[in-house]
Amino acid sequence: MTAHTTGERADDTLATTGEHSLSTTAERKAVVELSGQAPDKDWVIVTRGLKREYDMGGEIVRALRGVDIAIRRNEYVAIMGPSGSGKSTLMNLIGCLDTPNEGEYWLNGQLVSRMSDDALARVRNKEIGFVFQTFNLLPRSTALQNVELPLVYAGVPSAERKRRASAALEKVQLGERMYHKPNELSGGQRQRVAIARALVNEPSILLADEPTGNLDSQTSEEIMRVFAGLSTQGQTVVMVTHEPDIAAWAHRRIVFRDGRIIDEMTELDELAEGRA
Numbered sequence: 001m002t003a004h005t006t007g008e009r010a011d012d013t014l015a016t017t018g019e020h021s022l023s024t025t026a027e028r029k030a031v032v033e034l035s036g037q038a039p040d041k042d043w044v045i046v047t048r049g050l051k052r053e054y055d056m057g058g059e060i061v062r063a064l065r066g067v068d069i070a071i072r073r074n075e076y077v078a079i080m081g082p083s084g085s086g087k088s089t090l091m092n093l094i095g096c097l098d099t100p101n102e103g104e105y106w107l108n109g110q111l112v113s114r115m116s117d118d119a120l121a122r123v124r125n126k127e128i129g130f131v132f133q134t135f136n137l138l139p140r141s142t143a144l145q146n147v148e149l150p151l152v153y154a155g156v157p158s159a160e161r162k163r164r165a166s167a168a169l170e171k172v173q174l175g176e177r178m179y180h181k182p183n184e185l186s187g188g189q190r191q192r193v194a195i196a197r198a199l200v201n202e203p204s205i206l207l208a209d210e211p212t213g214n215l216d217s218q219t220s221e222e223i224m225r226v227f228a229g230l231s232t233q234g235q236t237v238v239m240v241t242h243e244p245d246i247a248a249w250a251h252r253r254i255v256f257r258d259g260r261i262i263d264e265m266t267e268l269d270e271l272a273e274g275r276a
């Protein structure tokens with residue numbers, strides 16, 4: 001994998017290396033092997049033998065065939081792999097939108113793979129921020145109203161909502177565009193509104209499924225700079241992407257094929273192999 005090919009990218013990475021946490025292969029292996037045991041709180045995401053099958057009228061589609069993942073707080077992880085390899089299925093599970101047929105999923109020390117739908121929805125609203133390829137903004141609402149939405153659902157009073165939503169928009173450098181509607185914003189600005197909306201609840205994980213899929217390469221880079229900044233500030237990020245130069249911004253790359261992990265590389269591994 002061609003990570004950090006440009007001098008500028010390498011500098012960015014070096015600047016943040018002191019801030020983000022990295023896990024070693026041995027540490028992750030130790031955590032996923034302790035089946036049935038709650039992981040230490042430092043491990044924000046742990047899956048063990050995660051399986052998800054879809055029954056398509058008798059034909060069983062095995063979307064995930066036993067996936068072990070351990071992600072430490074403040075890691076920035078990219079999930080890669082061909083179309084149909086199970087990336088979105090995994091994101092739906094770790095985002096608490098779906099439950100596995102088999103296996104464990106521990107989020108922040110809680111076993112969520114056995115939770116009821118109501119409990120799962122509560123955990124999702126508190127712990128997870130989602131960013132999608134298609135932004136999913138309300139077209140007739142302003143940036144501020146879009147970002148306020150999760151707080152409306154959470155029953156936060158109006159003044160407090162406005163304060164927190166504008167702070168989230170400031171964080172993605174959109175303080176000046178708060179009263180613009182989506183069609184009065186560029187693609188990159190729309191995606192930044194969606195990122196602010198994902199962050200407004202202060203989630204423990206930011207999940208992004210192909211966040212640059214609808215953006216040109218310059219705008220993609222703008223969005224990757226936002227993610228890099230969030231990661232430096234301590235946000236845990238898990239991002240799905242097809243594009244190696246987008247994945248290169250993350251500190252670890254996990255590659256899927258046919259519902260399984262086939263490769264996992266961190267910056268440390270790449271440095272050791274002289275690949276970085």
Ligand SMILES: Nc1ncnc2c1ncn2[C@@H]1O[C@H](COP(=O)(O)OP(=O)(O)OP(=O)(O)O)[C@@H](O)[C@H]1O
Pocket residue numbers: 054055056061062063081082083084085086087088089090
């Ligand atoms: N709701 C569903 N019902 C039935 N089959 C599904 C469902 N969702 C996904 N699948 C199947 O599960 C497999 C994995 O799909 P998934 O969406 O996770 O792939 P992906 O890696 O995200 O692909 P892409 O890169 O195209 O987004 C595919 O074979 C897909 O057809």
Ligand SMILES: [Mg+2]
Pocket residue numbers: 087088089
């Ligand atoms: Mg997908």
